[in-house]
Amino acid sequence: MFYKKEGYPEIGELVICKVTRITPHAAFVSLEEYKDKEAMLHISEVSSKWVSNVREVLREGKVIVCKVLNVNKEKGFIDVSLKRVSRSEELMKREEWKNENRVDKMLEVVADKLNSTIEEAYKNIGYKIIENYGNLRSILQEISEKGEKVLDKLDIPKKWKESFLELVRDYLKSSKVSISCILELKSFAGDGVERIKKVLKEVERRSRRSRIE
DSSP, rough: OOBBSOOOOOOEEEEHHHEEEETTTTEEETTTTTTEEEEEEGGGOOOOSSOGGGGGGGOOOOEEEEEEEEEEEETTEEEETTTTHHHHHHEEEEEEHHHHHHHHHHHHHHHHTTTOOHEEEEEEEEHHHHHSSSSSSSSHHHHHHHGGGGGGGTTTHHHHHHHHHHHHHHHHHOOOOOOOOOOOOOOOSSTTTHHHHHHHHHHHOOOOOOOOO
C-alpha cells in the first residue's frame, strides 16, 4: 500500500496491525494505515482467555485488527487491544482494508499502463479521491451507486480518468451477482389471493431492482 496516513489514530479506532516482534508479555505491531507508527499490544489485551505467553496466540508477520486504547503523542506511544474487537468489527475492517488495497492496486496498474509512476497516479487520481472522500475505497461505491460522473468533480486528467474507469468497470462487472429462486407463498384465508398479491407488491416496492413474475 503506497498511501499512508499522517498523524495518530483516534482512541477507539479500528486499525490494521502487522505483528513485528514479540516478547513474553507483549507484541509490537506496525499500524499499516499510518506512516511510521508502531503500537504495543499487552498480553492482557491479546485474548479474553488467560494467556501465559503472547506466542500462544500471535506470531511475527500476522496481520490482525485491533482497537486503539491509548495515544500519547508526546511520547509517541500507542496502546491497542485485540480482545476488544468483535467478530463483526473485524470483518468490516478487513473488508474496508481489502477495498482500500484494491483501489491502490488499480492506481498501480494505471501508472504502469501509462508508463508512469505510482507517485504520479496518486497525484492525478489517488490524492484527489482521498481529499474528497477521506479514503480510496469509497470511490468504488460512489461510482457504483451514482455513476461515472462522480469523477468529473475531481478534475482528473482525461487519460488518467479513462484508464482508471476501465479498471473500475471491470471490477464492478465482476462483482455483480445474480440470484434467482422460486418463492412459494400460501394463505388459507378467504381472501388469500389478495393478501399474497399485497405482500408481493410491497416487496417489489421496497426493492426497485426486484422483478416479480
